[in-house]
Each structure stands twice: as C-alpha cells, then as structure tokens.
Amino acid sequence: MASNCLRTAYLSVIDRKAIVRQFNPVRNASNLVTPMQVGNGNFAFGTDVTGLQTFIPYAIMSSWGWKNDSLPPGQIPSEYHGVNWTTHGREVAYDMPDPNLPALSQWMIANPNRMNLGAVGLLWKGAGVTEDDLDGKRQEIDLWSGAMKSTMTYHEAEIEVQTSVHPSDDTVGIIITSDLIGQGEHGIFLDFPYHNGLSKFEAPLVGIWNATSNHTTSLSQGKNIATINHTLDGASYFTTLTWPGKTNVSVSRDSPEAHRYSVWPSTKGNKIEFSVTFTPQPVRQALDAKTVMAESSRWWHQFWSMNGFVDVITGSSDPRAWEMQRRIIVSQYNLMVNEAGKNPPQESGLTNNGWYGKFHMEMFFWHMSHWALWGKWDILNRALPTYARHPIFFAELDYRAHLTNETLQKWNANVTSTADFMADYSWWNTSTGVYDLGPPLYPVSENTPLNSTMNTAFELVYWHWGFEAARTWLMRQGQTPPDSWGHVADNLAPLPQYNGTYVIYEGIGDMWSVQEYKMDHPELVVDMTIMQQTTDTVWAEWNITDCWGWDFPMLAMNAARLGNPSKAVDWLLDELLTFDDAGMPTGGVKVPTPYWPGAGGFLYAIAFMAAGWDGAPNVSARGFPQDGSWVVNWEGLSPAI
Structure with a gap:
C-alpha cells in the first residue's frame, strides 16, 4: 500500500527512525577494501575501525581538493587540438589521445587529479601499536545522526572515539574519551601524502606516503589553534586543528623530512575534543567539535524526516525484504556522504579515485537522478543546472x-x-x-x-x-x-x-x-x-x-515495465549486485569498489517500482509482486518519466 506523496516530516506515517537505525553499519575490525565514512556530499572522511585513519590511511576528500601535475617538458595545453576523424566526408576534431603528442594527451587525461587531503589517527606513547593490540573493537555509524562511534580497549584502558562531519563545512569533529589521556599516553597525529596522476585507479587507498621530498608542509600555531599548510606541485591547502580553550596541547613535527605531526594534550581529564578543518585558504577560527556534532545530528535528522521514504520490511513475507531495506537505507546515507556535492561525482564518489578522480558526463543520470524521485531537490540543486548532464x-x-x-x-x-x-x-x-x-x-x-x-x-x-x-x-x-x-x-x-x-x-x-x-x-x-x-x-x-552496477537496476526497471515484477525484484537482489557491510556497492570485474552508480541506480529503480512511471497501471507499487509477498509503504516519492 502507499500513503499519499507527503513532503513534510510531521505527516509521516512510517516510523522512519526505527527503520533507519535498524541498519546502522557495525564493524569489529577494519575492512581492507572499504572504509566507514562520515561526510556531507562535498567532503568525506573515511576511517578504519578506530573512527580515524590510525592504521589504514583511508581518504579524506573534498569537492575542491584537486591538483595539476607538472606538464611534459617543453609542452603546453594549447598545443593539443584533438584528433581529426572523417565524419560524413569532412574532418572533425575529437577529444581523443593524439598519437603525435602522447605525453601531452596523457597529461590532459590525468589532470587535474583529486587529492587525499591527509590522515588523522590515534597516537600512543611508546612502542608502535597495531590494530591487533586493541581488544573489544566495535564501530557503529548512527545513520539517523550521521555520527560514528568507535570503542576499543588497550591494555585494559577503554577508548571511545566519536566522529562527525559538519553538514556544510569541511570540518570533522573528534571527541576522544580515555583514561590514557590524563596519563599523557594518548594523542593524535596528522599526516599528509603526496599525489600525482600516474594511476587511473587509486583504490582502496589514495596518495603516496613515502615520497616526502616531493612536497612541503609548514606549521603555524596560535592560542588553541594550529594550521598546517601543505603544498604539492603548485597546489596548496590548509589544515586547521582547534581544541577547547582550557586544554593545553603540544603540536610538533615528527622530523624535518616527514610530513607527520604529533598532537599531545596535557590535561588531568579523560576527554579531549578536536576539530580538523580543511580549506583551500587559511582560516582564523574554526568550528569546535561539539558544534560540529550538534549540527550534524540536526541535519541528518532532517534528511531522514523529509521527503521520500520506502518501507518494504513492515508486512513483507519475502525473506529478501530485509536485505532490500538495508540497501535502501545505507545507499541513501552513502550517496549523501559521497555524491551530494556542487560538482558531478566520480564513479567512486569521495571514497577513493577512479579515472583520476574525474566524473563521466553520461553517468550523471545514474549518480544523481534518484534525488529527484525521492524529493530531495535541495541536494540535487547543488549541481543543477550548471553541471547538468x-x-x-x-x-x-x-x-x-x-x-x-x-x-x-x-x-x-x-x-x-x-x-x-x-x-x-x-x-x-x-x-x-x-x-x-x-x-x-x-x-x-x-x-x-x-x-x-x-x-x-x-x-x-x-x-x-x-x-x-x-x-x-x-x-x-x-x-x-x-x-x-x-x-x-x-x-x-x-x-x-x-x-x-x-x-x-x-x-x-x-x-x-x-x-x-x-x-x-x-x-x-x-x-x-x-x-x-x-x-x-x-x-x-x-x-x-x-555486468555490474547500474546494469541491474536498468534490467529491473525493464522487467517492471514489461509486467514482470518478480523478475524486477530478482534483478535488484541479483548475486552479482552486492553491497558490503558498510553499504558500498562492489565494482565488479572492471572497476574498483565502491561503484556508486550501482547505488544511485538502485534507489532510482526502487522509486520507479514503488511510485510508478509514465503510463504505469494505476496500482500501488506496481513494480513489486502483487501476490502479498511484498508490502510496500512509501511516501514523498515522485513517479518516474
């Protein structure tokens, strides 16, 4: 059945909060292929099981974090004019690699390329700590508030890390609770990689961490604030670390040759708060961690409460309904984190790099059109109509x-x-x-x-x-x-x-x-x-x-339009269309994981099958089987074209 197409939270007839939180991703160890993420669509912070990049330097990426490599010696972009192909009796220049300018052609393919802005991790005094040294590891993303909580113990000392990203600022808020802090045994580090466009795909990790001589960093400090300026191949950006006024913090570079900085709080308490802001220009002040977390919670509550929602687990007897619902929920969260920015997203969003971090024009549909059917025009309009494909x-x-x-x-x-x-x-x-x-x-x-x-x-x-x-x-x-x-x-x-x-x-x-x-x-x-x-x-x-990714949602919609809803459901749950424990769609045989068009296409197909399409029979949820095995409650969706 379907409720009316509602657009405000207070009229909702579905217990959205209960359904969303039922699918909070949980991990007990780091995944070597995909991170857990918090973010806002223009900025994403990928983490290992500690809620930071302590053991695995998953990417911190943004909409603005690009750089150009040095040009091939003696060549400039204006020398490239395309490659002439004969088209209906005339020569037309197409943007293809010029065999006479191979180095310049490849430079234009690879530039600009998207950077990993750095790493923030937990730091312990003494010998190096590995993930295996931590017991009782548990990490959970509260999807309803966009907040990540990671807990663990080290030598019987409990550690809790809370991580959130501000909804409109490239700032991550971090609150660490541990008795080790008051003992002077616990801090954090910041580290910065080099980057170039030599690799078409950079997954699961982005950046070159051992090329320390190819780039520079410098530290400046003030009261309760430290700023690190990172410069590489002409690109420059700033990382601003702030902490509460009553806390004394020491920030120092590990060595002149490295780009790693150690941050040690001096406090008798068991809690420390940091915010880390990434910007293309320096800032004099930044948001504090508690503000970041409060704003994140407020924004994500609104995200889930407004506009489209689909419930397929309340009343459905098909045992696959749980997995279908999980994909519906985690796909919305992950696409909001990775693919809700001011620019068209790349295939892997803000998780890692594919095709040098660049978007594909034709793929804009699969990445972004689902926002329209789910009524989230405030998100879609970030990129429309300027970047509309x-x-x-x-x-x-x-x-x-x-x-x-x-x-x-x-x-x-x-x-x-x-x-x-x-x-x-x-x-x-x-x-x-x-x-x-x-x-x-x-x-x-x-x-x-x-x-x-x-x-x-x-x-x-x-x-x-x-x-x-x-x-x-x-x-x-x-x-x-x-x-x-x-x-x-x-x-x-x-x-x-x-x-x-x-x-x-x-x-x-x-x-x-x-x-x-x-x-x-x-x-x-x-x-x-x-x-x-x-x-x-x-x-x-x-x-x-x-096949992979959006192939299966397309096949599902084709089946639905031809009157075979059972096959439509089969395609959306096909064994070759997989989503991992964090909800990231696997890339298949040709591209790395995650391949976000699979999630975007999935959400478009769900709305298509629930709310219908032009010329669809006047039956609720016509794209799902009508034999009672699927009970589909939806609100706030628009029919597809």
Missing part, C-alpha cells in the same frame, strides 16, 4: 516537481541549446531518406567499432524523447518549436532490428552469436512485442557475469 531529462523532472514559469526559465537555455545540437548532429542521409546518428558513435556498451557504429538503439530512442520533451517545453511557454526539431524527429532512422529483436546498432547483424557484443552494459530498447522478445533474448543470452 542529460539536461532535457533533468529539466523535465524539475518541472514536474515545480510547475512554475521560474522552472521553465531556469532551464530554457539548456533545453533549447541541447535540442539545437541534437538537430545539428543528426546527419541527413540522401540515399535512405532518414537522419543518421554517427558514425563515429560510441554507444552505451562501449565495445563496438566507433568509426563504423551508427544508429544505435538507445540513442535513437533518446533522440526521439528529447525532441518531444524540448518541443513540449517551448509550447508550455506559448512558443513555437523550430521546424528543424520536428523534421529530424519525424525522420530519424528506424531502430535497428535483427530476426525480431532490437540490436545495438544498424548493420551489426546477428549480434547474439558474437560474445563480445553480449558483454558490458546492455542498452537495448520500443515496439513492446519486439521489446519483449529482445528482453527474453537478453535474459537468455547476455553474459550477465560481465
């Missing part, structure tokens, strides 16, 4: 949620310029009397010969939809759409077919007999009879073991 699609989502002239005006330039490009890109084929897309063309599957690939199924359907949406957009404003849009839309090449099924692109022939075409992301699309036959063939023939 799929602009017509996001504009339409925005208008459906906000039916105002202001929305139409906000997106108008994005929509019309995109449709103009679509019309210009389409090539009139005088021989066939249709508009072709490509070549060259690189489809979703990314495994076809791009210089001969043309009229791909997905892109043709997307072109049709984009033109129709753009024309409707202008008509809402009383404007007449350009004739060129309609002419192209009405005369696009037909969707490619072979033996009663859709295929990836025109001229591919019997793709079902060629293994390499049945791998990676399936992109097939819409005669419903042909679509059903195509879907049946995909399920029977596709190499699903080569």
Whole structure:
C-alpha cells in the first residue's frame, strides 16, 4: 500500500527512525577494501575501525581538493587540438589521445587529479601499536545522526572515539574519551601524502606516503589553534586543528623530512575534543567539535524526516525484504556522504579515485537522478543546472516537481541549446531518406567499432524523447518549436532490428552469436512485442557475469515495465549486485569498489517500482509482486518519466 506523496516530516506515517537505525553499519575490525565514512556530499572522511585513519590511511576528500601535475617538458595545453576523424566526408576534431603528442594527451587525461587531503589517527606513547593490540573493537555509524562511534580497549584502558562531519563545512569533529589521556599516553597525529596522476585507479587507498621530498608542509600555531599548510606541485591547502580553550596541547613535527605531526594534550581529564578543518585558504577560527556534532545530528535528522521514504520490511513475507531495506537505507546515507556535492561525482564518489578522480558526463543520470524521485531537490540543486548532464531529462523532472514559469526559465537555455545540437548532429542521409546518428558513435556498451557504429538503439530512442520533451517545453511557454526539431524527429532512422529483436546498432547483424557484443552494459530498447522478445533474448543470452552496477537496476526497471515484477525484484537482489557491510556497492570485474552508480541506480529503480512511471497501471507499487509477498509503504516519492 502507499500513503499519499507527503513532503513534510510531521505527516509521516512510517516510523522512519526505527527503520533507519535498524541498519546502522557495525564493524569489529577494519575492512581492507572499504572504509566507514562520515561526510556531507562535498567532503568525506573515511576511517578504519578506530573512527580515524590510525592504521589504514583511508581518504579524506573534498569537492575542491584537486591538483595539476607538472606538464611534459617543453609542452603546453594549447598545443593539443584533438584528433581529426572523417565524419560524413569532412574532418572533425575529437577529444581523443593524439598519437603525435602522447605525453601531452596523457597529461590532459590525468589532470587535474583529486587529492587525499591527509590522515588523522590515534597516537600512543611508546612502542608502535597495531590494530591487533586493541581488544573489544566495535564501530557503529548512527545513520539517523550521521555520527560514528568507535570503542576499543588497550591494555585494559577503554577508548571511545566519536566522529562527525559538519553538514556544510569541511570540518570533522573528534571527541576522544580515555583514561590514557590524563596519563599523557594518548594523542593524535596528522599526516599528509603526496599525489600525482600516474594511476587511473587509486583504490582502496589514495596518495603516496613515502615520497616526502616531493612536497612541503609548514606549521603555524596560535592560542588553541594550529594550521598546517601543505603544498604539492603548485597546489596548496590548509589544515586547521582547534581544541577547547582550557586544554593545553603540544603540536610538533615528527622530523624535518616527514610530513607527520604529533598532537599531545596535557590535561588531568579523560576527554579531549578536536576539530580538523580543511580549506583551500587559511582560516582564523574554526568550528569546535561539539558544534560540529550538534549540527550534524540536526541535519541528518532532517534528511531522514523529509521527503521520500520506502518501507518494504513492515508486512513483507519475502525473506529478501530485509536485505532490500538495508540497501535502501545505507545507499541513501552513502550517496549523501559521497555524491551530494556542487560538482558531478566520480564513479567512486569521495571514497577513493577512479579515472583520476574525474566524473563521466553520461553517468550523471545514474549518480544523481534518484534525488529527484525521492524529493530531495535541495541536494540535487547543488549541481543543477550548471553541471547538468542529460539536461532535457533533468529539466523535465524539475518541472514536474515545480510547475512554475521560474522552472521553465531556469532551464530554457539548456533545453533549447541541447535540442539545437541534437538537430545539428543528426546527419541527413540522401540515399535512405532518414537522419543518421554517427558514425563515429560510441554507444552505451562501449565495445563496438566507433568509426563504423551508427544508429544505435538507445540513442535513437533518446533522440526521439528529447525532441518531444524540448518541443513540449517551448509550447508550455506559448512558443513555437523550430521546424528543424520536428523534421529530424519525424525522420530519424528506424531502430535497428535483427530476426525480431532490437540490436545495438544498424548493420551489426546477428549480434547474439558474437560474445563480445553480449558483454558490458546492455542498452537495448520500443515496439513492446519486439521489446519483449529482445528482453527474453537478453535474459537468455547476455553474459550477465560481465555486468555490474547500474546494469541491474536498468534490467529491473525493464522487467517492471514489461509486467514482470518478480523478475524486477530478482534483478535488484541479483548475486552479482552486492553491497558490503558498510553499504558500498562492489565494482565488479572492471572497476574498483565502491561503484556508486550501482547505488544511485538502485534507489532510482526502487522509486520507479514503488511510485510508478509514465503510463504505469494505476496500482500501488506496481513494480513489486502483487501476490502479498511484498508490502510496500512509501511516501514523498515522485513517479518516474
């Protein structure tokens, strides 16, 4: 059943707090692949089992923490002009590696690259302490408040570390409680790595910790504040450490050659509070730890209380409902930490680096569109419309949620310029009397010969939809759409077919007999009879073991639209779509963990299956089985397009 689409906390009929806290991630040892994180979407703090980076230097990453490597000797970016490919009888420059400028081409691929801002860890006097020396380790994230608590004992002394990140400031608040503090035996350290763009993937760890001569740090101190300036390859940023006024703290560099600083409190008590702030410019004062934690708790309470929520465990008899609910909850938390910033997120968010820390334009949909269906426009608008990819699609989502002239005006330039490009890109084929897309063309599957690939199924359907949406957009404003849009839309090449099924692109022939075409992301699309036959063939023939991430949510939505909700649920819980104990989706065979498009696609599919889609039957939670095995309560969601 479904409640009305509510948008305020006080009308909620679901006990959200109880459901959310039921899925608090808990660890009793550090995970060697993924951290536990706290963060705010623009800044994330990854930790080992101590709640800091004591034993494993998981990344501290931000939206602004980028650097450029040194250019190849004697070369400058303006020397690069792209690579000319023959396109319909003319030469067109494409942004591909230039074989005549290999070093400069690679520099442009790898720069700028995203930095790990440093490490903050527990420090003990005396001999080196390892994780194995700690007993009774337990770490838990209270999802409702965004707070992490880590407890352990060392030589029978109990230690508690509380860790939170401010909702709008790149500040982590840390409160350490231990009798060792009053004995002068307990402190913290700060350390800073070098970084370069030589590695396409940096996972699970980011940064080079032993290249100490390649960068510099310097320390300045004041009353209850210490600032470390870190400079590497022309990039510079500041780490500001603060503590309460009545506490005496010593901050010193371990050695002139190292970039590690030891912080020792001098107090008779058993508690010490620190805040650590990372900024591109120096700050004179920073937030204290208690303020950080209070603001974090307030903000996360609001995050969970407002807008979309889905409950699949209250009343469901399918034993998989618990895992489905866990994924729903932990995915929302992790995507808020990693993928709610002012810039488009990279595939691994703020956890580690993939593709040098850069985003993929086409993947913006899988990373961000779920925020729209879950009603969290305040988060999505951090990156919209400035960084909107799929602009017509996001504009339409925005208008459906906000039916105002202001929305139409906000997106108008994005929509019309995109449709103009679509019309210009389409090539009139005088021989066939249709508009072709490509070549060259690189489809979703990314495994076809791009210089001969043309009229791909997905892109043709997307072109049709984009033109129709753009024309409707202008008509809402009383404007007449350009004739060129309609002419192209009405005369696009037909969707490619072979033996009663859709295929990836025109001229591919019997793709079902060629293994390499049945791998990676399936992109097939819409005669419903042909679509059903195509879907049946995909399920029977596709190499699903080569799929990962958003492939499974896409397959689930396809199954739901074709009236097979049981298969839709199966796809969302497929054994190849896995989420670890912290809720991080595994990367599969080709990319490191986490691969956040898997979580973003999962949440989009959940909203799709619960709230419906354009043309869906008027039945609640139509994308879930209707036999009573799944009871789906939802509120605050919007239907999908």
